[in-house]
Amino acid sequence: MSDVFISYSRNDRPIAERLAGALEARGVSYWMDSHLTGGTSFTKVTEDELNKAGKVIVLWSKTSVESGWVCDEAQAGREQGKLIPLTIDGSQPPMGFRQIQTIDMADWTRHGHADLPKALLDALTLGSEAGEATSNSMFVSRRKVILAAAIALIFTAIAGIMLLSGSLIGGRAAEARIVVMPLTADGNDPDEGPLAAGITSELIIRLRRVPELQVATGRADEPPGDNALYGSVRKDGEQLRVAVRLEDKAGNVVWSDNFDRTLNDLLYVQEDIAKAVADTLSVSLDVGINSRAYGGTDNPEAFANYVQGRSYRYIPDRSRPTAYLERAVALDPDFAKGWEELSYIYGVSIYSAGTEERLADLMAKLDYASAKALELSPDLWNGLSARAWYDIARDDLRTAAGKYRRIVELDQGRDPDLRNSLVTYAIQVGRNKQAIEIQRSMALIDPIYRRTTPEFASDYQQGRYAEMLRKIDEAARIDPTIRGQNFDSIFWANVFTGNYAEARKTADEFNMGPMTKSLPDFHFDPVANPDYPPDQLKLWADRTYGVGGRRQLAMHAALASQFDHQDVAMNYLRLAFERPGYGAYWMIWQPALAKLRKTDAFEDWVTEIGLVDIWREDNDWGDYCAPVSETEIACN
Incomplete structure (x- = not known):
C-alpha cells in the first residue's frame, strides 16, 4: 500500500x-x-x-x-x-x-x-519541517538559484556513481543500489540549511529516470546499498562549493571530488557543470556514451582537451579549438569523437582559408581526420558524421545525405550529440522545422541542450525578430557563445527591425565583410556590392576574399535581394557556392533571401547543386520548396 x-x-x-x-x-x-x-x-x-x-x-x-x-x-x-x-x-x-x-x-x-x-x-498531515518562509522575495528567488545549482552538482556525482557501480559498463545492464544520504550544511550561511534539506528530493527524481539503477533514500527501513553517497554544501558569498564522496559497504572512500562555481545565473548554466563532471567520470571508467566502445576515450587528459576544444566551437578564432582538439587526438590517437570534432573545426576553418596553400592544407587535414574517425568507428555515428563533414566541404551533398540516413538509423535516443549532427544537416537541406524539433528532443535526453537555439531559430523564421533578439540577449549573459552561434540571425533581425547601428556592431564584431559598410543607414552600396558580369565578379571576389568568401558572398546576395536586385543576388549566390567553403547552404534558407527563392533562377540552381535529388530521394521537401510536376518545383 x-x-x-x-x-x-x-x-x-x-x-x-x-x-x-x-x-x-x-x-x-x-x-x-x-x-x-x-x-x-x-x-x-x-x-x-x-x-x-x-x-x-x-x-x-x-x-x-x-x-x-x-x-x-x-x-x-x-x-x-x-x-x-x-x-x-x-x-x-x-x-x-x-x-x-x-x-x-x-x-x-x-x-x-x-x-x-x-x-x-x-x-498530507505531515506538518511543515521547513519553518516559516521569509517574506523577502529577493531572498527566496536567490535561494532557488542556489538550490538548483547545488542539486545539479550533486546529481552529477551520483550520475558518476551509477557508472562506478557498473550499471552501464560496456553497455551491459546491471543492478546497482545507491543510497543517497542527506546533504549537510558545512558553513554558517543561512541558505545552506534549506539548500541541503531540499537536494535529496531533486536527486531522486533524476536518478529514477535511470532504469538500471536502484535508488535508496537512507531511511532506516530500507536495505543497505552497494554504495552510499555523502555530500556537503558550503556557500561563501557568490561562491558555492559542493563536496561529495562515495563509500562502499565497508566504509572505504572509492571516489570523492569538490565542485566550485560562481553562483550568478547558475540556474541556467548548472547543466554544464553536471555534464562535464559526469562525462569525466564516465571517461575514467570507460563506460557510457563517452566510452571507447562508443567512439570515446578512457584518457581523462585527452577528454579534457576535447571538452575545452568544443567549448570554443563558435568563436571566430579557430586556432583555439584546433589546438585543443589536435592535442586530444595526440594524447589518444584512437579517440574517434575527437577526430570527428576536429573534422568539423577543419571544415569551418575553410571559410577563412585565404590562400590556395592554406585551403589545400585544411582540405588534406579534413580528409585525414574524417577518414581516421570513420576507420576507428565505422559502425558508429561519429565516423559517419566526420566523413559527412568532408563530403559537405566538397559540396557533395548527395553522398553526405546517405551517411545521415544511416545516422538516423543508429539513433537510439541516448546521445544528444548524434542528434546535433542531424540538426546541422537538416538546416543545410532546408528542413528548419525538423531541425527545431530535433533540437527540442535533445533536451529530453540531456537538459543541457535547452540552451541550444531552437526557439531562436523558430522566432527568426517566423519573423518574430524583436522576440528573438530579446531571448538571445538573455541567453548571452550566461553563455556568450550564443551570439557567435547566431550572429547572422542577429544581424538580419536588427536590420529588419530598423536597428542599423546594432546590425553594424554585429557585422564588425564577427567580421562579416565590407558589404556591410552601407550601414548604419542601410542602403545598397554599389561600390561594396558591385554589379559585375560573372567573370568580372569572380576576379573582384578573388581580390576581395582570396580563395574563400563563400559566407561573405552569400551575404552580398542577401543584401542585393533585399533591395530587389534579384539578378545581382543570383550572381553572388552562384559565385559563393563555386568557391570553397563548408556547406553554408543554411544561408540560402534565411528570411533575407526569401525574395530570391521565388525566382526561376533560384529553382534552377537548387536543382543543379543536387538538393532536388536529395528531396526526391528522401520524399521530404522541407520547408521552402515543393514539386509542382515531375520536373518542376516552386520555392518560397
Whole structure:
C-alpha cells in the first residue's frame, strides 16, 4: 500500500516525477503509472493502487483537465474522501471538482522550489519541517538559484556513481543500489540549511529516470546499498562549493571530488557543470556514451582537451579549438569523437582559408581526420558524421545525405550529440522545422541542450525578430557563445527591425565583410556590392576574399535581394557556392533571401547543386520548396 497515488497527464510527467521525489524524501511512499511493469493489466493495477492508497494527489493542468483518465481517477479519489487536488500551471479543475480547495503549485512548478508548499504538507498531515518562509522575495528567488545549482552538482556525482557501480559498463545492464544520504550544511550561511534539506528530493527524481539503477533514500527501513553517497554544501558569498564522496559497504572512500562555481545565473548554466563532471567520470571508467566502445576515450587528459576544444566551437578564432582538439587526438590517437570534432573545426576553418596553400592544407587535414574517425568507428555515428563533414566541404551533398540516413538509423535516443549532427544537416537541406524539433528532443535526453537555439531559430523564421533578439540577449549573459552561434540571425533581425547601428556592431564584431559598410543607414552600396558580369565578379571576389568568401558572398546576395536586385543576388549566390567553403547552404534558407527563392533562377540552381535529388530521394521537401510536376518545383 502506498501513502499517495499520483494522477497526472502524460505531458506533465516530469513535474509528477519531481513531486514524487520530493514526497519520498519526506518518507512518503507513492505510486504512479511509471511503476507498471510489462505483462500487467494497466486498468486493473491502476485501480487497485488507487483504492489502496491513503491519498490521491491529482495534478490539474491545461492538459490534464481534458484527460478522461485523470478525471476518472480524481472522481474515485473524491468519492473515497482522499482527494488532494493541485494546480501546477494555474488551471482550474474541471466542473465538478471545484468544491474542494485546490492547492496552488504553479510557483513550485515554475521555479523549482525544493520544499513542498505547507498547504500540501498539511493536507498530507505531515506538518511543515521547513519553518516559516521569509517574506523577502529577493531572498527566496536567490535561494532557488542556489538550490538548483547545488542539486545539479550533486546529481552529477551520483550520475558518476551509477557508472562506478557498473550499471552501464560496456553497455551491459546491471543492478546497482545507491543510497543517497542527506546533504549537510558545512558553513554558517543561512541558505545552506534549506539548500541541503531540499537536494535529496531533486536527486531522486533524476536518478529514477535511470532504469538500471536502484535508488535508496537512507531511511532506516530500507536495505543497505552497494554504495552510499555523502555530500556537503558550503556557500561563501557568490561562491558555492559542493563536496561529495562515495563509500562502499565497508566504509572505504572509492571516489570523492569538490565542485566550485560562481553562483550568478547558475540556474541556467548548472547543466554544464553536471555534464562535464559526469562525462569525466564516465571517461575514467570507460563506460557510457563517452566510452571507447562508443567512439570515446578512457584518457581523462585527452577528454579534457576535447571538452575545452568544443567549448570554443563558435568563436571566430579557430586556432583555439584546433589546438585543443589536435592535442586530444595526440594524447589518444584512437579517440574517434575527437577526430570527428576536429573534422568539423577543419571544415569551418575553410571559410577563412585565404590562400590556395592554406585551403589545400585544411582540405588534406579534413580528409585525414574524417577518414581516421570513420576507420576507428565505422559502425558508429561519429565516423559517419566526420566523413559527412568532408563530403559537405566538397559540396557533395548527395553522398553526405546517405551517411545521415544511416545516422538516423543508429539513433537510439541516448546521445544528444548524434542528434546535433542531424540538426546541422537538416538546416543545410532546408528542413528548419525538423531541425527545431530535433533540437527540442535533445533536451529530453540531456537538459543541457535547452540552451541550444531552437526557439531562436523558430522566432527568426517566423519573423518574430524583436522576440528573438530579446531571448538571445538573455541567453548571452550566461553563455556568450550564443551570439557567435547566431550572429547572422542577429544581424538580419536588427536590420529588419530598423536597428542599423546594432546590425553594424554585429557585422564588425564577427567580421562579416565590407558589404556591410552601407550601414548604419542601410542602403545598397554599389561600390561594396558591385554589379559585375560573372567573370568580372569572380576576379573582384578573388581580390576581395582570396580563395574563400563563400559566407561573405552569400551575404552580398542577401543584401542585393533585399533591395530587389534579384539578378545581382543570383550572381553572388552562384559565385559563393563555386568557391570553397563548408556547406553554408543554411544561408540560402534565411528570411533575407526569401525574395530570391521565388525566382526561376533560384529553382534552377537548387536543382543543379543536387538538393532536388536529395528531396526526391528522401520524399521530404522541407520547408521552402515543393514539386509542382515531375520536373518542376516552386520555392518560397
